[in-house]
Amino acid sequence: MKLLLTSLLLLLSLHAQDAVPFTLPKLSDSQKSVSMKQFSNKTILLNIWASWCPGCKKEMPLLNELKAKIGAKNFEVVIVNVDSKSDKAARFLNKLQEKHGPLTMTSLYDKKKTLPKAYAVKGLPVSILIKNNRVVKTYVGSFSSNDEADLLKDIKKAL
Amino acid sequence: MKSLLYSSVFIALLFTGCSSLNNVAPYEKEHLATQKMLVDPNPTQSAFEAHVFPIREGTFGATGGFAGGCGCK
Numbered sequence: 381m382k383l384l385l386t387s388l389l390l391l392l393s394l395h396a397q398d399a400v401p402f403t404l405p406k407l408s409d410s411q412k413s414v415s416m417k418q419f420s421n422k423t424i425l426l427n428i429w430a431s432w433c434p435g436c437k438k439e440m441p442l443l444n445e446l447k448a449k450i451g452a453k454n455f456e457v458v459i460v461n462v463d464s465k466s467d468k469a470a471r472f473l474n475k476l477q478e479k480h481g482p483l484t485m486t487s488l489y490d491k492k493k494t495l496p497k498a499y500a501v502k503g504l505p506v507s508i509l510i511k512n513n514r515v516v517k518t519y520v521g522s523f524s525s526n527d528e529a530d531l532l533k534d535i536k537k538a539l
Numbered sequence: 540m541k542s543l544l545y546s547s548v549f550i551a552l553l554f555t556g557c558s559s560l561n562n563v564a565p566y567e568k569e570h571l572a573t574q575k576m577l578v579d580p581n582p583t584q585s586a587f588e589a590h591v592f593p594i595r596e597g598t599f600g601a602t603g604g605f606a607g608g609c610g611c612k
Binding site for chain 1 (some may be wrong): 564566
């Protein structure tokens with residue numbers, strides 16, 4: 381009986397969490413929306429960030445280079461900003477482009493903070509690796525250059 | 540005695556409302572992260588003043604970082 385209960389609990393804990401579906405406007409153009417359905421055949425790294433969060437800004441160059449480093453067509457980085465006003469975030473991303481080249485990430489704006497609430501986010505930034513609408517792994521905190529190798533490994537494993 | 544009991548209960552209930560004040564979600568801390576919310580919102584100015592003050596006043600300390608003994612300023 382004990383063995384059965386333990387196995388059941390273990391199985392439940394291993395059950396991957398479903399990714400939260402979203403349809404959010406683009407940060408650069410609020411008239412255009414992007415839905416998670418557009419990424420249904422892809423592996424995505426969903427990053428929730430804010431312009432007032434220093435760690436979020438620090439890891440942006442690394443996230444911007446991820447797609448090139450992975451080199452796979454079915455991988456996307458989606459960054460979702462949760463500022464109360466989008467202007468600071470837009471300015472930051474413009475500066476990022478000037479310094480580090482064009483944005484390779486899909487940049488969205490979640491004014492009502494629906495995604496962090498749905499994921500019960502414990503800190504910012506948070507990055508969620510999603511494949512086939514399932515959460516593969518969640519990373520709380522910013523990535524440093526030391527974390528890059530492990531992150532690339534996780535993404536390639538998920539592809 | 541009764542009034543003391545009632546007032547104690549009232550004050551206790553009043554302060555239970557404050558228990559929700561520490562449950563700020565991390566993505567809602569935008570206004571807490573502004574420059575003016577820092578303990579030292581202008582570190583450059585503070586550093587300059589900390590340099591000028593001892594020269595001008597001929598004394599130092601009392602800034603919280605000086606662990607002097609008795610009689611030290």
